Amino acid sequence: MTLKELKPGWTGTVKDIVGISPARRRLIDMGITPGVKISVRKTAPFGDPCLICVRGYELSLRKKDMKQIQIEEVQKNEYRLNWKSKLRENNAF
Amino acid sequence: MNIALIGNPNCGKTTLFNSLTGSNQYVGNWPGVTVEKKVGQVKKYGVSLIDLPGIYSLSPYSMEEVIARDYILKEKPQGIINILDGTNLERNLYLTLQILELGIPVVTAVNMSDTLKLRGDHIDYDGMEAFLGIPVVPISAKKGINSDLLMEKMLYQRKHFKRPSICYPPVTQKYINLIKNKIKEDGFENFFAPKLLESDAHCLKNYTSREIRIFEEISSKYEQESRLHDRELSLADSRYQVVEQISHRFIHRNPNPSKTFAEKADEIVLNRFLAIPIFIGLLFLIFYTTFSGLGTGLQNGMEFLMETLLEQPLSGIIRSNGVPDWVHGLLIGGIFRGISSVLCFLPQILILFFCLSLLEDSGYMARAAFMMDCLLEKIGLSGKAFIPMLMGFGCTTPAVMAARTMENERDRRLTVLLTPFMSCGAKLPIYALFTGVFFQEHRGMVLFSLYFLGMLTAVLCGLFLKSTLFKTSQAPFVMELPPYRMPGLRSTFYLLWDKAKGFLIKAGTIIFSMSVVIWLMQNVSLQLHFIQDGSDSILGRIGSLLAPVLAPLGFGSQEAGIALLSGLIAKESVVSSLTVLYGGNPSLGIADHFTPMGAYSFMVFCLLYVPCVSAFSTMVRELKSKGWVLFSFCLQMVAAYGLTFLIYQSGQILIR
Numbered sequence: 001m002t003l004k005e006l007k008p009g010w011t012g013t014v015k016d017i018v019g020i021s022p023a024r025r026r027l028i029d030m031g032i033t034p035g036v037k038i039s040v041r042k043t044a045p046f047g048d049p050c051l052i053c054v055r056g057y058e059l060s061l062r063k064k065d066m067k068q069i070q071i072e073e074v075q076k077n078e079y080r081l082n083w084k085s086k087l088r089e090n091n092a093f
Numbered sequence: 094m095n096i097a098l099i100g101n102p103n104c105g106k107t108t109l110f111n112s113l114t115g116s117n118q119y120v121g122n123w124p125g126v127t128v129e130k131k132v133g134q135v136k137k138y139g140v141s142l143i144d145l146p147g148i149y150s151l152s153p154y155s156m157e158e159v160i161a162r163d164y165i166l167k168e169k170p171q172g173i174i175n176i177l178d179g180t181n182l183e184r185n186l187y188l189t190l191q192i193l194e195l196g197i198p199v200v201t202a203v204n205m206s207d208t209l210k211l212r213g214d215h216i217d218y219d220g221m222e223a224f225l226g227i228p229v230v231p232i233s234a235k236k237g238i239n240s241d242l243l244m245e246k247m248l249y250q251r252k253h254f255k256r257p258s259i260c261y262p263p264v265t266q267k268y269i270n271l272i273k274n275k276i277k278e279d280g281f282e283n284f285f286a287p288k289l290l291e292s293d294a295h296c297l298k299n300y301t302s303r304e305i306r307i308f309e310e311i312s313s314k315y316e317q318e319s320r321l322h323d324r325e326l327s328l329a330d331s332r333y334q335v336v337e338q339i340s341h342r343f344i345h346r347n348p349n350p351s352k353t354f355a356e357k358a359d360e361i362v363l364n365r366f367l368a369i370p371i372f373i374g375l376l377f378l379i380f381y382t383t384f385s386g387l388g389t390g391l392q393n394g395m396e397f398l399m400e401t402l403l404e405q406p407l408s409g410i411i412r413s414n415g416v417p418d419w420v421h422g423l424l425i426g427g428i429f430r431g432i433s434s435v436l437c438f439l440p441q442i443l444i445l446f447f448c449l450s451l452l453e454d455s456g457y458m459a460r461a462a463f464m465m466d467c468l469l470e471k472i473g474l475s476g477k478a479f480i481p482m483l484m485g486f487g488c489t490t491p492a493v494m495a496a497r498t499m500e501n502e503r504d505r506r507l508t509v510l511l512t513p514f515m516s517c518g519a520k521l522p523i524y525a526l527f528t529g530v531f532f533q534e535h536r537g538m539v540l541f542s543l544y545f546l547g548m549l550t551a552v553l554c555g556l557f558l559k560s561t562l563f564k565t566s567q568a569p570f571v572m573e574l575p576p577y578r579m580p581g582l583r584s585t586f587y588l589l590w591d592k593a594k595g596f597l598i599k600a601g602t603i604i605f606s607m608s609v610v611i612w613l614m615q616n617v618s619l620q621l622h623f624i625q626d627g628s629d630s631i632l633g634r635i636g637s638l639l640a641p642v643l644a645p646l647g648f649g650s651q652e653a654g655i656a657l658l659s660g661l662i663a664k665e666s667v668v669s670s671l672t673v674l675y676g677g678n679p680s681l682g683i684a685d686h687f688t689p690m691g692a693y694s695f696m697v698f699c700l701l702y703v704p705c706v707s708a709f710s711t712m713v714r715e716l717k718s719k720g721w722v723l724f725s726f727c728l729q730m731v732a733a734y735g736l737t738f739l740i741y742q743s744g745q746i747l748i749r
Contacts, residue, residue, distance in 0.1 A: 016326075025325060026149075026154055026571050029152060029329065030149060030184065030573075031183065031184045031333065034321055043365075046464070047467060051359075056181060059574060060476070060572045060574055061571060062570045065571065
């Protein structure tokens with residue numbers, strides 16, 4: 001699947017970057033290389049672009065460009081779960 | 094000695110530059126604010142520091158990357174300071190590896206080392222130093238920590254530099270060596286070999302077709318043998334593998350980070366429902382502070398200072414010395430009032446710049462660009478164009494320059510064409526004067542309508558241009574969202590002082606001379622005699638030539654035509670000219686000579702017509718083509734005349 005189909009709060013592993021340079025090249029230079037974990041954090045208020053987290057920093061990508069990034073091993077974002085469950089724990093006491 | 098400062102956008106490069114050189118230049122949080130080549134002197138060490146644009150890689154993808162790369166390869170600085178953002182070392186080190194290949198003495202500075210300590214991250218700087226083979230200095234650019242140590246290490250490194258050798262994964266290293274053996278050693282062979290391996294078009298240009306065939310052969314073998322079967326991907330992957338190795342061995346992040354402030358803030362600021370109201374609220378707050386609250390208060394204070402405290406005593410002194418009437422008229426009615434009418438707006442302009450720079454330094458501006466991208470895409474631009482557009486409300490000149498942060502020529506050009514429609518700060522005096530006389534009660538509404546009309550015109554022109562002259566495909570929108578940061582007050586005040594200085598210089602030179610010229614032209618006839626009746630003067634003649642052309646727009650008076658002409662020099666001059674033309678009291682003058690409808694259309698015309706000389710010459714520089722400059726001139730004139738005509742005439746019909 002592609003990064004475009006990834007829902008906010010989910011993480012995937014980059015498999016390949018398709019498309020032509022220079023757009024592809026820019027994505028690669030920004031650290032989006034095969035094997036790296038990538039997650040979608042948010043969608044902009046008007047639905048596009050998306051806030052992406054990769055290699056510990058955040059960047060904004062348009063859905064059009066997110067289609068170029070193929071991902072695999074998709075799973076729900078652990079970090080987010082942890083944070084929410086922590087909140088729940090705190091509330092319980 | 095020339096030392097280049099290089100690093101990713103937003104890593105604090107400009108802040109370090111300022112703290113080392115003490116120069117006052119713009120500091121922002123927007124990726125790539127530094128586009129101009131800036132040089133500063135570090136007097137203590139006898140070093141010229143060159144501030145290169147912020148870049149992510151030395152592959153020439155954007156204009157900034159081309160500027161930085163060309164500078165290093167052609168001018169060969171004696172040393173490089175590579176500044177890294179300590180909170181985001183992985184991506185920053187990717188650039189460092191490419192810089193190491195250049196073979197120029199390098200020192201790396203890890204910025205925000207104080208923040209890292211607070212976060213509980215541990216970085217083994219000595220280990221990194223040993224691994225990379227170059228000095229690694231933890232610094233804090235904002236607080237000025239370790240900047241002396243950095244400079245000393247740089248000077249030491251320059252004398253005792255040993256080429257560091259980075260080992261890439263075996264397959265990549267093997268093919269890099271293969272290429273290296275095929276090219277001549279010119280000091281940059283370590284840099285060019287990997288570029289040639291990935292078939293970098295810029296580098297290939299320097300080689301014969303026979304050589305290129307050999308490189309191609311090696312590259313395709315590399316593709317077959319490498320894991321990813323793609324030269325660009327494989328090479329970037331090899332670099333990131335080295336980076337990951339460094340990160341694994343020497344960077345130990347706090348395993349249980351507390352949710353960062355940026356994440357918490359973004360939950361609210363970028364919330365699906367709250368984002369837009371917050372955005373509009375902030376814009377409203379800025380406009381309110383500038384134009385009604387604090388701004389108006391300070392403006393009144395300034396007026397009091399100029400009129401009561403300065404003009405009256407000055408006028409008394411001049412009169413008591415028995416100078417001729419015309420000298421008194423020139424000094425007080427011409428020069429003093431011309432300048433003071435403009436100076437009164439200094440507080441408002443400074444407040445606007447203050448607010449905009451806070452937004453930018455804090456990192457909110459990038460979030461705004463993120464939110465607005467979807468809308469700007471519709472008129473053929475990207476979210477990045479939002480910054481120049483917003484800055485356009487301050488001053489068109491820096492705004493047009495800010496358009497350089499865009500990667501693609503087409504986007505840049507379109508932004509430059511549309512930015513002047515954002516009503517600049519220098520037009521405020523005009524609005525303030527006219528709304529003060531005609532629309533005292535609905536001042537806010539009228540002002541808002543003008544700003545809105547400017548934006549609407551930009552949108553319409555954007556749509557028109559997108560479907561006609563700018564049909565080619567759009568650039569990808571890849572933008573980093575920097576973490577929120579406390580704006581450094583020092584840099585903000587540097588910036589404000591810079592603006593105030595610029596404004597005062599303008600008042601002292603252009604507006605001063607304009608006031609003299611206009612006063613003389615108004616009081617001297619074609620035969621060069623002093624006259625009492627203004628309509629016979631040189632200016633009166635010019636004005637009466639323009640008047641019939643402007644009549645359908647609702648302000649067919651001599652004075653209006655002259656004021657608009659002087660506005661081509663500087664928009665502030667419109668008010669100072671009117672002041673001189675109406676004998677020192679513009680409010681009374683325009684109340685007599687304009688109808689409310691005419692006043693409104695005069696403001697609309699001022700909003701849309703060709704910007705001042707300084708902005709226009711910047712546009713000429715950025716558009717880089719006579720055709721586009723002419724086009725932009727016509728676009729603005731047609732838009733201004735057309736829309737004003739439409740508004741005035743339909744207004745007349747409605748009133749009837």
